[in-house]
Amino acid sequence: MNARMLPFYATVVIFLIAYAICYIQFPAMLSTRVIGNLLTDNAFLGIVAVGMTFVILSGGIDLSVGSVIAFSGVFIAVMLRDTSMHPLPVFALLLSITTLFGAAMGLTIHALQMPPFIVTLAGMFLARGMAYVLSVDSVPIVHPFYEWVQSTYWLMPGKGRLTLIGGMMLLVFLAGILLAHRTRFGTNVFALGGGVQTARLMGVPVARTTVLIYALSGLLAGLSGIVFSFYTSAGYSLATVGVELDAIAAVVIGGTLLTGGSGFVAGTLIGVLIMGLIQTYITFDGTLSSWWTKIVIGALLLGFIVLQKGLVGLTGRSAGTAGGR
Amino acid sequence: MTSGQASTLLTASGLTKTFPGTRALDGVDFELHAGEVHALLGENGAGKSTLIKCLTGAYRRDAGDIRLDGASIDPHNTLDAQSLGIGTVYQEVNLLPNLTVAENLLLGRQPRRFGFIARKAMNGEGREMLSRYGLDIDVARNLDTYSVAIQQIVAIARAVSLSGKVLILDEPTASLDRDEVRMLFDVIRGLRREGLGIVFISHFLDQVFEISDRLTVLRNGRLVGVRDVAGLDRLQLVNMMLGRELAEETRDHGRTGIDYAAEPRIRFSGTGRSGAIAPFDLDVHRGEVVGVAGLLGSGRTETAELMFAAAPKDSGSVTKNGKVLRLASPRDAIAAGFGFSPEDRKTSGIIADMSVRENIVLALQARIGWSRRIPRRRQREMADDYIRRLDIRTPDAEKPIGQLSGGNQQKVLLARWLATNPEFLILDEPTRGIDVGAHAEIIRMIEELCANGMSLLVISSELDELVAYSHRVIVVRDRAHVAALVGQDITTDRIVSAIARPTNLEAAQ
Known part of the structure; x- marks a missing residue:
């Protein structure tokens, strides 16, 4: 089989083994309740990780998303507190802001030929700063629409609850998979990851694709912010610090090459679930410090990068191309 | 095919392109017929790649006219040239290794259903495109799972399907083995039969003689000549490329006065690296200038890089004054008293x-x-x-x-x-791209340095210069050292014939 599928299979196998270990220790972990919670708790991370997958597939990085999520929460909370607008138009307004924000970063990256790392780092500070400007304190969200969304769920067999936000994440993944692997835009994203210069020579619209990729990441960060506001019922400018790094970790653990050009949106879902599973295990155990999550994720990440490095070396040698770019 | 009766497909006349400090193309004419393979030859800096880049729109020309099918064209970029009918395939395959073969063939025009890519239709179309070239492979696999030769043919298939009139092949055979070259040549012959005009750039003269109908030689940005390949003499061709006029010689043979009985200062024995240069033995004496002659891509730069440990060697050992040296990196080489001025100083x-x-x-x-x-x-x-x-x-x-x-x-x-x-200094093309006055000064310096006891190894395409300062000349061809000329035996004639046909020379010795 294709060697590039290996990281994806590795992720799936690790997930299954991890789940089996959890199940042996705590049989209750295989209930739909746990699965429902896994989806709900990681909904915001999953959604933003889909956007991150596209960015990383194209060979870029988006460090701004954590700040954009925090900004989104504060923006929604302040708008709902200070105006009489219904949440839905507020959401529409927010999504256009974050999408434009992402598009602007994409345009800067392309037009000025700047490294995405620097541009989105600037975006990270900018979005966090805007959140502070709106409110330094945590702003609670009280609205009937929020109560309705939070109390709406589909009762799965076994009394597990699939909440709206959990379902939303699954839908975003489905759309992401189709977009990445079944459209010309998706192929262009992979093409950029394979080599911008070559892609340009082959007629890929580099400017449009770059702008769209970061706009998509901004859109999904905004959506993730909305989901996070449902999850916490508040907007706080200090929330979700470092979530961009969690998202990058989920993408890499999901088998996407950090250098771009190869990977799977579906893998990112597994990556997110692995991270959630570790968290759940620690909750079940009750005696472990939550820092163990970070340690295990760190170890997994290292393992995956080594695996990818090995694969790249392997395929590079089999193709017989000496002196790479 | 003779030039008179064939239909002209592409003509360029008076092409000129100037870069700061150099005139890369100076009034060059070029003519390509439909249904011919036309080789473009010249050493580094001759202007081949500039000509190609002007034809494909990668560079804008400063002056001159390009006509395709009789109509004047002015491509702004490679995509533009492609849509006009001029496609290019480079040595380093310009496709995306991380996409499938079918995606590479059809990137930007994948068949769709309801906005989504129709995978089956795409793969079917890709298979059909390749079957024309006698290639039956799984097009749903990633491009980088295939050999360079297959990638090359995929690139050709894409270029032909997008452009369809002129195909420019820039060093397509540089990283192919013998069987792969034959496969590629079959493809090229097929396209020639279909009436495409093919520009073929290669350093391998054997291949040029095998596949081309006509050839154009450039030197220093100027047109040297256009010849029919049939009946062309190899010696004549090498002379055209290296630009030597038999009449004007500064010195008729190399220098003497090295005591070869003495122990050499540096001795390379069996030094080689597979794929770069066959194992060679070379002694360098005190105060000696060893010249290295050969066409571009023959392995002369590789020789220098191995000596300086800039590239790892597979085999062989190096001794200095009888003591074995361990050279793992240029740092070691510098410590041992070596120096290396590389070819591409930029x-x-x-x-x-x-x-x-x-x-x-x-x-x-x-x-x-x-x-x-x-x-x-x-x-x-x-x-x-x-x-x-x-x-x-x-x-x-x-x-x-x-x-x-x-x-x-x-x-x-x-x-x-x-x-x-340094005790041993390697100079790779020390006089490339500099004006005539500076040439003479560099040569004077080389002579002065060896008079002071330094040993030099000088690689150069300028045969007259090699003759002027060398005590010994090594001729490199097809990634092997094929001949060594000493003192009185060093003449431009002998060097040229060693480059053109090494077998004759070996028989003569």
């Missing part, structure tokens, strides 16, 4: 933003270690000394080297190595 020699002084001190500082910094005053003195001795034209030692002319950059590079006081 990318691997000078550091353009650093001053003349810093560039001169670099190698010496590296040799004594960065912890023991050479005092600023001493650096100044050294720089001023070399600027005076080598007559480097610069207002002062603090000027960034990138602002100097090519000849003066070359002298600074030379100064860098002279500052380390």
Whole structure:
């Protein structure tokens, strides 16, 4: 089989083994309740990780998303507190802001030929700063629409609850998979990851694709912010610090090459679930410090990068191309 | 096919392209017929790639006219040229290794259903495109799972399907083995039968003679001549490429006066690296200039890189004054008293933003270690000394080297190595791209250095120059050292015939 599928299979196998270990220790972990919670708790991370997958597939990085999520929460909370607008138009307004924000970063990256790392780092500070400007304190969200969304769920067999936000994440993944692997835009994203210069020579619209990729990441960060506001019922400018790094970790653990050009949106879902599973295990155990999550994720990440490095070396040698770019 | 009756597909007349400091193309004419394979030949810097880039729109020409099918064209970029009918395939396959073969073939025009890519239709279309070239492979697999030859054919299939009139093949065979070359040539012949005009660029003269109908030779940005390949003499072709007129010779044979009975200073035995250069033995004596001749891509630069340990060697050993040297990196080589001024000074020699002084001190500082910094005053003195001795034209030692002319950059590079006081200095094309006056000065310096007891190895395409300063000339061909000429035997005639047909020469010796 294709060697590039290996990281994806590795992720799936690790997930299954991890789940089996959890199940042996705590049989209750295989209930739909746990699965429902896994989806709900990681909904915001999953959604933003889909956007991150596209960015990383194209060979870029988006460090701004954590700040954009925090900004989104504060923006929604302040708008709902200070105006009489219904949440839905507020959401529409927010999504256009974050999408434009992402598009602007994409345009800067392309037009000025700047490294995405620097541009989105600037975006990270900018979005966090805007959140502070709106409110330094945590702003609670009280609205009937929020109560309705939070109390709406589909009762799965076994009394597990699939909440709206959990379902939303699954839908975003489905759309992401189709977009990445079944459209010309998706192929262009992979093409950029394979080599911008070559892609340009082959007629890929580099400017449009770059702008769209970061706009998509901004859109999904905004959506993730909305989901996070449902999850916490508040907007706080200090929330979700470092979530961009969690998202990058989920993408890499999901088998996407950090250098771009190869990977799977579906893998990112597994990556997110692995991270959630570790968290759940620690909750079940009750005696472990939550820092163990970070340690295990760190170890997994290292393992995956080594695996990818090995694969790249392997395929590079089999193709017989000496002196790479 | 003779040029008279064939229909002309592409003509370029009076093409001129100037870059700061050099005229890369100077009024070059080029004509391509439908249904012919036309080879484009010339050494490095001859203007081949500039010509190609002007034809494909990668560069805008400064003057001249390009006509395709009789109509004047002015491609703004490669995509533009492609839609006009001119497709290009490069040595480094310009496809995306991380996409499937079918995606590469149809990128940007994948068949769709309801906005989504129709995978089956795409793969079917891809298979059909390749079947025309006798290639039956799984197009749903990633491109990089296939050999370079197959990738090359995929690139050709894409280029032909997008352009369809003119196909430019830039060094397509450089990384292919014999069977793969045959496969590629079958494809090229098929396209010729279909009436495409094919421009073929290669350093392998055998391949040029095998596949081409006609050829155009460029030298120093000028057109040297157009010939029918049938009936063309190899010797004549090499003469055209190296640009030697039989009449004008400065010195008719190489220098003598080296005592070959003495123990050599440096001895390379069985040094080689598979794929780069076959194992060779070479002794270098005190005060000797060893010239290396050969066409571009013959393995002459590889020889220098192995000697300087810039590329790892597979086999062989190096001794200096009878003692074995362990050379694992250029650092070791510098420590052993070696120096190396590379061919492409822009990318691997000078550091353009650093001053003349810093560039001169670099190698010496590296040799004594960065912890023991050479005092600023001493650096100044050294720089001023070399600027005076080598007559480097610069207002002062603090000027960034990138602002100097090519000849003066070359002298600074030379100064860098002279500052380390090497016993063995390797110069790869020391006179490339510099004006005639500077040529003579560099040659004078080479002679002076060896008179002072330094040993030199000089690689050059300028045969007259090699003859002028060499005690011995090594001829490199097809990645092997094929002949060695000593003293009186060194003449441009002998070098040319050794490059053109090594077998004859070996028989003569």
